[in-house]
Amino acid sequence: MKYYRFLLPAFLLLSIIGRAQTKLSSFSPGAIWPDDKGVHINAHGGGILYNNGVYYWFGEHKIAGDAGNRAMVGVHCYSSKDLYNWKDEGISLSVSPDTTNDIAKGCILERPKVVYNKKTKKYVMWFHLELLGKGYSAARAGVAISDKVTGPYKFIKSYRPNPGQMPFYPALTPEADKVNCVNPANKSDGFFCRDLPGGQMARDMTVFVDDDGKAYHVFSSEENFTLDLAELTPDYTGHNGKFIRIYIGHQTEAPALFKRNGIYYMIGSGCTGWAPNAARWFSAKSIWGPWTYHGNPCQGPDSQITYGGQSTHVLPVAGKKDAFIFIADKWTPKDAIDGRYLWLPINFKGNDIEINWTDNWNLDVFKK
Template identity: 55%
Template structure:
């Protein structure tokens, strides 16, 4: 019997689905369930990055041949009171399977129609099937009225002294110090914390976490999800305060948590950052840019979106990123590269073409 030819992965090129159309699943994430990979992402139109269609899903058994499963969470076309009315912003969808409830749970970053990026909400939807349809539940800010669980008494007393009128000029050393100490955390305390670029992560014990850019994209926050993954428990911590990180992508190897992020430069690429920690709550240590090769200082022209631990294979971690094309959003491309390790430290080397079986035994 002839062995099936393994298709190469060529980042930055057109990736056709089973209908010959470029895969439209940007800012995406991957779920592996019962032998199939499900890739969820934003449908981008030709002329706008606003949500005109909704969240897409594609399925594959081998990570290279993709079937279009359609729009699993469509925008609302008629109900103008809906959070997800056509023209809103739906970004970075991620889906988890909850074995206890047997539900598929989707979280994504939501901005309300006509409000720019001011809402900074997280939205949740649920389905009985990985291919939907997902039922939209609600959106909102995160953990209103609750301070990070690990804030010390001293840090809380400093928080009490921070007054917005003293820091009207942004980007000064005093302002950075105040943001680090919780200026924006305090500002958003009653209404809930902002959440834009986001990620989901399930640990070995089944607990799930929501990681998101908060505090006007200046500080990442890590928040624990409830047992059913449909809400937050109120336990959360801040990460890299005032570090200006977006696009978090997290994975765990040999008991160490790794997170790859980007800086904040809009649609333009920038240099990737990398952090590690012995536990999900930290302490997090920053490392140099993990990218190696041409254009590594701009993350090969892309921005991180997800790291997939390939099931059933040792040391198999797939770095996923987006090459944004804001003038024609539907033409955005994908970067997929293997994460390699040297002395236990991850690095990502550019390859024009590579195959999964050549790296992932």
């Protein structure tokens, strides 16, 4: 009898371990997504870097309880070779115990994105930063660097981009379309001119590296009424002063930028706090525009709320043609650690894009 009593708990333990270690072979948008330890992945508002055959997922580390959107730990990193199964690589950027530090524990640190600089051989992380106890008034961009992709990353600085700089305008841009700080034409222009001396506000953001190695920082600015697309310095750790304004006067958050067949695409969202809204997409033949607004790429039931999520990144799948994954977060502000991830394939119809909901899918939907 004692022998059987021992066998039963052992069998149950092995069963639990077996489930935790089951390899995934598909995506289930909105479901709990366990890492290699069986714990739901904790990388919200994140982005993914493909480096030497491995994908690295960086995102906001949330905690249980009433911390809400405050950064109490830092940026979490995971790695994967197949995009389905992720290994916990730990905290790549830690917040500081020093309350005077820009990234002090309890600050707001959102949407981290990491890119690799081939010239400096450094990994560069950008993120939206709000200073401790200041709400959302700071509206800064923060940057950190590392010699190793998983970190630890060293925080360098935070600031508002391009102080004293006027936007770049392509040739033949009408004077009426240029910002005039003597007589601002609209509310968004007014915010731009207000912030001109100290630099433009930088909230929801992404970073994109083009085929020529130049990197660009895209961020919500002017009280979120306009997107800025700004070129970074050659080492990717600062701005060089050249930038444009996109979709002026229309509140846009959550930018995600990618490129296909020489055309630049960007997906974003409206501004409705933590509540989901309709996604929006833009395209341009030049990174400097003009950028054309195309409406909502999502189709079918719940498309007007982006299936309950909000864009954060578009991932090109290595080794596959026209393979891009739309990555969104399903926010749960009352229990931030339970936030879910919506990964869906992007469908191309000519140069147009379309996103459809599917309960379960795998990379076989893309051509090799």
